[in-house]
Amino acid sequence: xxxxxxxxxxxxxxxxxxxxxxxxxxxxxxxxxxxxxxxxxxxxxxxxxxxxxxxxxxxxxxxxxxxxxxxxxxxxxxxxxxxxxxxxxxxxxxxxxxxxxxxxxxxxxxxxxxxxxxxxxxxxxxxxxxxxxxxxxxxxxxxxxxxxxxxxxxxxxxxxxxxxxxxxxxxxxxxxxxxxxxxxxxxxxxxxxxxxxxxxxxxxxxxxxxxxxxxxxxxxxxxxxxxxxxxxxxxxxxxxxxxxxxxxxxxxxxxxxxxxxxxxxxxxxxxxxxxxxxxxxxxxxxxxxxx
Ligand SMILES: O=C(O)C(=O)Cc1ccccc1
Numbered sequence: 001x002x003x004x005x006x007x008x009x010x011x012x013x014x015x016x017x018x019x020x021x022x023x024x025x026x027x028x029x030x031x032x033x034x035x036x037x038x039x040x041x042x043x044x045x046x047x048x049x050x051x052x053x054x055x056x057x058x059x060x061x062x063x064x065x066x067x068x069x070x071x072x073x074x075x076x077x078x079x080x081x082x083x084x085x086x087x088x089x090x091x092x093x094x095x096x097x098x099x100x101x102x103x104x105x106x107x108x109x110x111x112x113x114x115x116x117x118x119x120x121x122x123x124x125x126x127x128x129x130x131x132x133x134x135x136x137x138x139x140x141x142x143x144x145x146x147x148x149x150x151x152x153x154x155x156x157x158x159x160x161x162x163x164x165x166x167x168x169x170x171x172x173x174x175x176x177x178x179x180x181x182x183x184x185x186x187x188x189x190x191x192x193x194x195x196x197x198x199x200x201x202x203x204x205x206x207x208x209x210x211x212x213x214x215x216x217x218x219x220x221x222x223x224x225x226x227x228x229x230x231x232x233x234x235x236x237x238x239x240x241x242x243x244x245x246x247x248x249x250x251x252x253x254x255x256x257x258x259x260x261x262x263x264x265x266x267x268x269x270x271x272x273x274x275x276x277x278x279x280x281x282x283x284x285x286x287x288x289x290x291x
Contacts, residue, residue, distance in 0.1 A: 002026045006037040006046035012156040013134040018082050018179045019050050021193050021284045033131050034063050035071070041182060042072045048183040049074075054231075055084070056176045058112040064180070065235055065247060068276065069204060076202055076277025078181035080194060082284040085175070086114055086151050088166040089137060091144045095163040099147065103128050105136035106151035109177075114151055116171040137162055181279070194282035199253035200230070201278040203263070205246045206237070208270030215246075221265040222250065225258050247276070254278035 005023050008015040009030020019028055029046050031037045040046040053064045068074065086106075090099060104111075104122060108129040111118070118127060130136045133152035140150040141160035150162065157164050181187055207214040222229055231249040250259065254275065263273045 003047040004029050004045070006031050006040035006049040008034055008037055008051055008132050010132070010134050010138055012137070012153065012159040013132045014082065014084055014153060014177060015050055015052060015132070015179060016134070017153065017155065018080050018177075018284065021082070022050065022078070022080050022181070022189065022282060023048070023191070024193060025191050032135075034061070035067050038067055038072050038074065038182060041074055041184065047185070048077075048181055048187060050080075050179050050181055052109070052177050053079070053180045054178040055109050055113065056174055057170070057172055058109045060233060060235075061109065062235065065233075066238075068182070069235070069245070070238065074182040074184060075275075076180050076279050077183045077185075077187040078189065078279045078282065079178055079200070080181070080282040080284065081176050081178045081197075083175065083286065084113070084170065084177050085153060085168055086110055086133075086170040087154060087157060087164045088114075088117075088149055088151055088169045089140070089157045089162040089164045090149045091140055091146075092161065092163045093144045094147060094149075095165060099165070101125055101149040102147045104149045104151065105130050105139055107131070107133045107136065110136075110151045113170045113175055117166075117169040121166075134159070180277075182277075189280065189282070192282060194284050197281040197283050198251070199278065200281050201250045201252060201254045201259055202276040203248045203250065203259075204274045204276055205248060205266060206272040207244075207246070209243075211270060214269065214271070217269055218246070218266055218271060221262045221269075222248075225262060227252065227258060227262065 003026045037049040041049045134156045136150035137152040137156035137160045228251040233247045234244040237243040
């Protein structure tokens with residue numbers, strides 16, 4: 001029986017490309033927003049959600065982290081890293097010499113990944129943020145009479161019949177995004193077409209208030225056990241200025257000794273710790289096309 005995978009839609013988003021590599025044989029369920037994807041799992045409408053969490057150029061997708069921490073507590077069951085190539089596209093009716101867009105549409109992260117391009121080529125043209133790159137492409141395809149453009153991937157251009165006017169408009173060639181897999185149950189990745197990168201464990205740590213050297217002591221608990229950290233990020237607790245929690249990625253699977261020992265040590269310091277997930281990491285090595 002195939003699983004239902006909620007993803008940031010519509011068809012042909014970067015998330016869709018990641019899903020097609022990780023779950024080639026499952027049923028895809030496009031959703032309009034990241035919270036909609038996570039809610040679909042929480043409410044049992046979907047088995048799995050795949051949503052973006054971090055981009056190499058722009059940093060974290062805060063809505064994903066915040067929604068999982070503050071709204072819906074579902075475990076992370078996997079991650080996949082994929083290369084991202086952004087293209088500038090218009091409706092074929094507008095693909096004429098001298099075309100100048102009135103507005104450029106895309107996902108906020110895509111706009112941020114192309115700031116230098118936008119500043120150089122289209123200075124002063126307003127950019128409008130929409131829910132995904134494919135949503136921008138779809139919108140442009142539905143309004144042939146308007147002088148508008150989208151920044152999206154090649155598959156979106158194909159899917160929505162747009163003409164790519166300029167390829168590879170992202171500002172740095174190393175442009176990768178990490179997507180997470182969330183599900184109530186552990187996930188079977190049979191059939192995935194990606195590379196295995198080992199296991200990770202993600203922890204959420206709240207420091208005790210007003211405790212000098214607390215962060216140093218937290219890091220020491222990992223350091224003397226020789227636990228390799230690949231990410232540490234702070235996000236506001238939303239309870240007051242200066243109140244932050246930390247998201248920490250440890251480069252190993254949850255074991256019975258080292259990670260539980262670290263957590264006990266952190267708790268003895270007065271920290272609150274929760275495990276957001278222990279999961280396999282995957283990578284897509286080449287820019288993906290569907291199929
Ligand atoms: O909008 C999309 O296509 C997404 O999947 C989110 C996103 C946006 C920009 C880079 C990577 C993922």
